[in-house]
Amino acid sequence: MGIQEKIAEIEKEMARTQKNKATEYHLGLLKAKLAKYRSQLLEPTGKKGEKGEGFDVMKSGDARVALIGFPSVGKSTLLSTVTQTKSESAAYEFTTLTCIPGVINYKGANIQLLDLPGIIEGAAQGKGRGRQVIAVARTADLIIIMLDATKSEVHRLLLEKELEAVGIRLNKKKPNIYFKEKKTGGITFNSTCALTKIDEKMVQLILHEYKIFNAEVLIREDCSPDDLIDVISKNRVYLNCLYVYNKIDQVSMEELDRLARRPHSVVISCNMKLNLDEFHEKMWEYLNLIRIYTKKPGSPPDFNDGLILRRNSSLEHVCHTIHRTIVDVFKYALVWGTSPKYSPQRVGLSHIVEDEDVVSIFKH
Ligand SMILES: Nc1nc2c(ncn2[C@@H]2O[C@H](COP(=O)(O)OP(=O)(O)OP(=O)(O)O)[C@@H](O)[C@H]2O)c(=O)[nH]1
Ligand SMILES: [K+]
Ligand SMILES: [Mg+2]
Numbered sequence: 221m222g223i224q225e226k227i228a229e230i231e232k233e234m235a236r237t238q239k240n241k242a243t244e245y246h247l248g249l250l251k252a253k254l255a256k257y258r259s260q261l262l263e264p265t266g267k268k269g270e271k272g273e274g275f276d277v278m279k280s281g282d283a284r285v286a287l288i289g290f291p292s293v294g295k296s297t298l299l300s301t302v303t304q305t306k307s308e309s310a311a312y313e314f315t316t317l318t319c320i321p322g323v324i325n326y327k328g329a330n331i332q333l334l335d336l337p338g339i340i341e342g343a344a345q346g347k348g349r350g351r352q353v354i355a356v357a358r359t360a361d362l363i364i365i366m367l368d369a370t371k372s373e374v375h376r377l378l379l380e381k382e383l384e385a386v387g388i389r390l391n392k393k394k395p396n397i398y399f400k401e402k403k404t405g406g407i408t409f410n411s412t413c414a415l416t417k418i419d420e421k422m423v424q425l426i427l428h429e430y431k432i433f434n435a436e437v438l439i440r441e442d443c444s445p446d447d448l449i450d451v452i453s454k455n456r457v458y459l460n461c462l463y464v465y466n467k468i469d470q471v472s473m474e475e476l477d478r479l480a481r482r483p484h485s486v487v488i489s490c491n492m493k494l495n496l497d498e499f500h501e502k503m504w505e506y507l508n509l510i511r512i513y514t515k516k517p518g519s520p521p522d523f524n525d526g527l528i529l530r531r532n533s534s535l536e537h538v539c540h541t542i543h544r545t546i547v548d549v550f551k552y553a554l555v556w557g558t559s560p561k562y563s564p565q566r567v568g569l570s571h572i573v574e575d576e577d578v579v580s581i582f583k584h
Contacts, residue, residue: 547569
């Protein structure tokens with residue numbers, strides 16, 4: 221039996237197994253088996269054309285955004301609208317066949333936007349260019365799932381399922397579980413809170429399915445068997461995701477209103493250039509970027525040339541972004557803005573800066 225048939229078997233068995241106390245462990249074990257086979261499916265097969273010709277685009281700029289969606293939802297139209305790059309768009313499906321990079325300049329940051337071929341159900345198993353598209357998606361800082369506002373919500377669920385199947389977790393934090401494999405000593409299990417979905421026996425079952433017999437497991441939140449499987453499996457990525465509903469020029473006001481209220485969503489029309497400001501704002505928010513301005517002592521801040529950093533960066537990151545040797549001569553900094561208690565505040569390297577802060581660095 222091939223891996224795909226094994227996966228299908230397990231999925232069938234899971235579907236016909238009733239969820240209750242008595243079947244809990246059986247289901248947990250099936251989940252672990254499923255996760256194992258799925259990751260085997262992702263290992264490179266060495267088949268020709270599998271490894272991305274036309275997909276190995278260099279990372280550049282401050283962050284990378286990947287456009288994922290069914291064919292003809294308007295991915296290429298968006299790239300051509302918000303960047304200087306033109307990507308061919310047409311009314312027929314699979315117009316785009318490779319990865320086309322463009323750059324969005326926003327708040328002084330250069331954000332790489334990647335247009336990709338449309339993906340369809342079964343992409344995770346290699347349908348169409350699914351595998352290559354998913355491989356690129358894994359490298360992004362933000363996934364945009366682009367949807368056609370005139371089409372059914374089923375598309376969103378299908379895409380989520382495809383990405384889920386290859387270990388991409390959207391808008392989700394890494395489970396708070398400490399897990400470390402050991403050479404000896406068996407499995408030590410501890411938790412710091414009440415667990416309602418998993419217990420020691422389930423943990424043992426899942427680990428044994430992965431042929432892990434010695435490990436330390438410390439669970440710090442009320443997690444599920446799936447969360448534990450995610451932590452054991454090494455290929456998981458946790459990415460922010462923004463749902464962009466395009467073609468709103470074609471839907472009623474009621475429908476528009478309904479879509480706009482969905483979580484993590486923004487509604488636009490590329491053709492009519494509607495609501496693109498909100499698209500940019502949301503993208504910036506979901507990228508978790510901040511902009512810091514520097515100020516030389518005695519002169520006004522330089523508001524033209526900000527530094528682009530990730531949220532929760534410290535002054536040490538700020539120094540590194542300016543020049544790698546600055547940390548060595550750093551004495552203290554003065555900070556104006558929302559991060560200090562009062563402006564300016566004298567702070568050290570560990571101080572966490574916030575968006576739009578102004579920083580003056582004093583050296584030895
Ligand atoms: N009504 C309407 N049509 C749009 C909008 N944006 C794009 N389209 C049309 O949708 C069709 C598909 O656009 P593309 O940009 O080629 O879509 P794609 O997602 O890149 O498609 P593939 O590369 O084939 O996956 C084209 O005919 C576009 O003109 C929009 O905002 N409103
Ligand atoms: K198209
Ligand atoms: Mg396209």
